[in-house]
Structure formats: structure tokens, C-alpha cells
Amino acid sequence: MTNMIVIAELSKGSIHPSTAELVTAAHAFGGEPILVVPCTDASVADSVQSLSGISKIIAVKSDVFDGNDSSGWASALDSALPSGTVLCLATTRSKDVAARLAARRNISVVQDVIRIDGTNLTSPIYSGKANQTVSVSGEAVITVRANVFDSVGNDGSCDVSIVDASGDVKTAVQEVMQRASTRLDVSEANIVISGGRGMGSPANFAHLEAVADTIGAAVGASRAAVDTWGEIPHSMQVGQTGKTVNPNLYIAVGISGAIQHLAGMRSSKYIVAINKDADAAIFQHADYGIVATWEEALPVFQEALSAMLG
Numbered sequence: 664m665t666n667m668i669v670i671a672e673l674s675k676g677s678i679h680p681s682t683a684e685l686v687t688a689a690h691a692f693g694g695e696p697i698l699v700v701p702c703t704d705a706s707v708a709d710s711v712q713s714l715s716g717i718s719k720i721i722a723v724k725s726d727v728f729d730g731n732d733s734s735g736w737a738s739a740l741d742s743a744l745p746s747g748t749v750l751c752l753a754t755t756r757s758k759d760v761a762a763r764l765a766a767r768r769n770i771s772v773v774q775d776v777i778r779i780d781g782t783n784l785t786s787p788i789y790s791g792k793a794n795q796t797v798s799v800s801g802e803a804v805i806t807v808r809a810n811v812f813d814s815v816g817n818d819g820s821c822d823v824s825i826v827d828a829s830g831d832v833k834t835a836v837q838e839v840m841q842r843a844s845t846r847l848d849v850s851e852a853n854i855v856i857s858g859g860r861g862m863g864s865p866a867n868f869a870h871l872e873a874v875a876d877t878i879g880a881a882v883g884a885s886r887a888a889v890d891t892w893g894e895i896p897h898s899m900q901v902g903q904t905g906k907t908v909n910p911n912l913y914i915a916v917g918i919s920g921a922i923q924h925l926a927g928m929r930s931s932k933y934i935v936a937i938n939k940d941a942d943a944a945i946f947q948h949a950d951y952g953i954v955a956t957w958e959e960a961l962p963v964f965q966e967a968l969s970a971m972l973g
Contacts (some may be wrong), residue, residue, distance in 0.1 A: 666747025863915020
């Protein structure tokens with residue numbers, strides 16, 4: 664089944680109450696949605712953690728969300744959103760963003776929806792003098808009018824994951840370390856940094872080892888890395904056919920997020936993912952995601968760790 668994604672509506676830097684109506688609309692379409700919060704400060708997403716009927720909250724951080732550049736909004740969201748059907752509010756800005764996002768993904772867009780019956784969407788035409796109903800097949804971007812659907816309740820409990828789409832790797836890494844340091848007991852030294860096939864070659868695992876030496880971490884690897892390179896021993900493998908780990912901090916570098924790997928580390932208390940592919944499955948399970956190559960991110964990680972521990 665395709666993902667159902669709701670983009671939270673922002674107003675003056677806060678999440679607008681109409682976002683709860685969008686969740687109800689998503690239920691009418693079918694499926695428990697992922698709630699995506701465009702923001703410059705991820706803490707804004709905390710206000711919707713109690714919304715009922717959502718499967719996951721992703722805070723997408725970028726400075727572009729501080730302005731009204733619809734093209735920039737669409738680009739940042741496209742880089743961070745998983746594939747699926749997207750719902751947002753039918754405001755002037757969001758309708759523009761919706762059209763641009765649909766164009767980028769080459770999927771249909773349906774604007775000003777006032778009724779949802781499964782995949783049948785009704786919207787007014789001719790200045791409201793008539794309604795039209797269209798049937799959607801496949802993924803689409805849909806804008807929904809406010810005050811049409813009831814709001815969902817507030818008896819849920821959902822953690823917030825963060826994807827930094829700003830392109831500022833240094834700032835992203837600094838925030839990762841600030842957040843992680845509040846949740847880690849350094850005396851346990853319970854940290855694992857693992858590399859996948861995205862590291863490019865086994866020689867590049869030396870960069871993971873340098874970070875590990877700085878913080879007293881263990882170095883792991885995905886099955887793909889172990890199977891591809893004989894230099895990476897099976898003893899380093901994290902996953903269903905390798906070792907199961909449960910650290911306070913798990914850093915996945917160049918790992919796509921296959922089920923086999925997730926089985927060995929998904930219970931980690933805090934997961935950070937670094938991958939150049941914004942669609943990598945690992946981001947769906949990470950507390951903090953950085954869309955970047957390991958060449959961009961690891962030197963900054965090393966610098967931030969040294970400063971924090973120095």
C-alpha cells in the first residue's frame with residue numbers, strides 16, 4: 664500500500680489547527696498518515712505529537728520554510744518526503760506548493776477538495792456553482808479546503824524524527840550532537856557507528872574508525888558491505904544474520920535501511936542516518952536524518968565530536 668502523507672499547515676511559525684482536519688481527510692482516503700512538518704526549528708513539531716491516528720511525524724528542517732518561495736518549498740519537501748499520496752491545505756501558498764510538488768514527482772494534482780470517498784475526490788467548479796468528482800488512480804497530491812472535515816482527537820503519542828534538508832551539514836551535525844548529548848550516558852560508551860555499501864570501498868571505513876576512536880564507539884557494517892567486500896569481516900555485521908545491538912546512539916552511514924539491517928538495530932535509543940539518497944528507507948526509522956554524502960558529513964562529525972569531548 665502506498666504511503667499517505669499529510670503536510671502540516673504553518674501559520675506564523677506555528678502549526679495551524681487545520682492540520683488536524685487534514686489527518687481526518689487522510690483517513691477518509693485510506694490509511695494512517697505520516698505527518699510531515701516543514702520548519703526551521705524542529706521543536707515546532709512537538710505540538711502535534713498527541714494527534715490521533717498518525718503513524719509517524721517527520722520534521723523537515725530548512726531555512727527555505729522561513730519564506731514564501733513555493734519553488735524552494737517544493738524542492739525541500741520533494742527531497743525529504745517518501746513516495747506516496749500527499750495531502751495539504753488548500754491555501755494560496757500550499758496550492759502552489761502542491762502543484763509544483765506534483766510536477767516534480769510527475770503525479771496528478773487535485774485542488775480544493777471538499778469531499779473524499781475512498782479514491783473519489785469532489786471539488787467545486789464554476790465558482791462553486793457545481794461540483795465535480797474525479798477518481799484518483801495511483802499517487803497524487805491533494806489540497807483540501809479548511810473547515811470541511813472534523814479534526815482528529817488528541818489521544819495519540821508519536822515520536823518526532825528529523826530530516827535536515829537545509830544543505831548545511833555543519834549546522835545539522837552540531838544539532839545532532841546537542842540532541843544526542845542530552846540523551847546519552849557517556850559513562851556507558853554505548854555508541855555504534857556502522858557503514859554500508861554507500862561508503863564506496865572498505866578503505867573508507869577508516870573514516871568511521873576515526874569517529875569511533877574519538878567517542879569510544881564500536882564500528883559495525885551492513886550485510887551489503889560485508890557481502891560486497893571481503894575486507895569487512897562478518898563479526899562487524901549488524902542485522903538479522905549478524906549481531907543485534909541496542910546502543911544509546913546508532914549512527915548509520917551510507918546504509919539504505921533494508922529490513923535485514925533494521926532487525927539488528929531498530930531498538931537503538933537514538934538513531935542518526937547519513938545518506939545521500941533522500942528516499943533511503945533508513946530515514947523512516949531515524950530520529951535524525953542528514954541528506955549528504957559521507958565525505959561531506961563525517962569530517963564535520965569528527966570536528967563536532969572532538970569539540971564536544973575536548
